[in-house]
């Protein structure tokens with residue numbers, strides 16, 4: 001049973017405050033995101049697995065389902 005996972009997340013650029021709704025990939029995390037306005041390349045903050053967790057309104061789908069995010073951590077399954 002999949003609980004409802006939101007796939008739309010609004011990313012807000014920390015540099016220019018430009019907000020853009022993006023669709024998150026279900027099975028992967030997005031590590032880099034380029035702001036379409038100021039072209040700053042955003043990277044996740046420490047402890048976050050992807051840019052959606054750091055700058056988006058919703059966390060990425062694996063985090064919403066409370067799974068460990070294996071796509072970006074080589075030591076998958078180690079909870080913080």
Ligand SMILES: [Zn+2]
Nearest residue numbers: 013016035038
């Ligand atoms: Zn920006």
